[in-house]
Amino acid sequence: MNSRDPKPRYVPKDYEIVKYLGSGQTSHVYLANHARFGQLALKLPRPELHVRPVLRRMFENEVQITVSLNANRQHKHVIRAFEGFPTGEKAFLSTEYCSGGSLDELLYKKNLDFKSASRYIIEVARGLAYAHSRQVFHRDVKPANILLDHNGVVKLADFGTGIFMTERTTDRVGTAYYMAPEIFEGKQPSVQADIYSLGILAYEVLTNKRPF
Template sequence: LNTFHLQRTLGTGSFGRVHLVQSKFNQKFYALKVLKKADVVRSKQVEHTRNERSILMSISHPFLINLWDTFQDDANLYMVMDYVPGGELFSVLRKSKRFSENIARFYAAEVLLGLVYLHNKDIIYRDLKPENILLDSEGNIKITDFGFAKHVVDVTWTLCGTPDYLAPEIIQSKGYGKPADYWSFGVLIYEMLVGSAPFYDENQFKLYEKIVACKPVYPSYFSASAKDLLSHLLTKDLSNRFGNLKRGCSDIIEHPWFQPMDFEKLIHRKITPPYIPKLQGEGDTSNFDKYPEETVPYGLAQADPHRHLFPEF
């Protein structure tokens, strides 16, 4: 920890926060995720946290966040990750109200390439939403927060994710797998095009009822190809959901809605993103909301009953 200058908080979660830090060695900026061990243990997130570390250590992709290092002290776990200065796609979407199909297609295509990479490694992501998609200095995406990601060869049963994006099979406590990510991908595209999620309801029980009933309303301004793609992603019927058929992700990549997109150019970041974040230098944090800072300093010596639970850190 003392090899970094600790700077402001970029975000907070249920058992920790993310800081901007600057390395004393190479002067580069990183995002430091700090998790309180006692809170991780209390919320029964030990396995999720260990999954997050092992999965991030095993992946490398232009549209996925990079984990550089992890360590721990008596109270906390630390994860040193890319600092992605453009802020959340969520913020850009809220400012724009909704995206044109061209803009939505660009972000959807980058997300899709990241998902396909994970699925090819038998990793399901389980938390796709605009808040977890960050924009780098050029405006390309990085998917972040792998707290729910899991290595799954066939199916898993844990109820986790964010309510608006949960697939019907998760809500109905069925075993689920990669197709659940493609459902969330459909919710994401819909939200980008409309400005709100397809099954939104303030009442969580009603939200779940709507998801399971699965009758999304497509506004009149949707193109026929957008409607067609979404009807094959937002479907309860797994034998009909794109990404889960014998052609796998090709059904999505080669769908008419993605026709204008050159995926080969995209993976090499050769397509100019629709929105380039305004930044003054590398450690600019103007695209992140302000948060109250942590009052307890890190690195204090204290009893550490949980160290044995996190041997890899």
């Protein structure tokens, strides 16, 4: 790794760090090898999370929800989780490594033809429908949270703002541009609110610009 890359304070047993990939709000992400799972992405919480409870809860959410969505069965268009531990100094999440980057990065590079754009939208919708069938609201559907594997297959990812449908909250979380109006008003998250976000994403993927 580069000397300026963030060094992990803890690496779970049987994982070997290959290189640093990048960072998000709540975690540093590394390419790693595992004795049984092979090459994967390893998310480790940022050190400052212990004094930032909101971000710490987001990381815990991501681990719990991503692992739960992969319990008993996986879905082709939801990021695959191998292992995770949500809390404490040994918290981590390991998922499949998506070498194709994000849909956001792809849109920055080029305009998509109608056939390709339609396929991406349909695959996001299928992943989201699966999450809903497993009683999960995503709450932040946007191109940056859609990853692509080495074959360009869509993977719905980044469930840090997600919640289980049994939870009650009026928190205004997510990305404002993709947020449904009722969420701004403090209403309870819903399937409809996620679909609103999907609609904004669909327009953006088809036209490479935002609707307003």
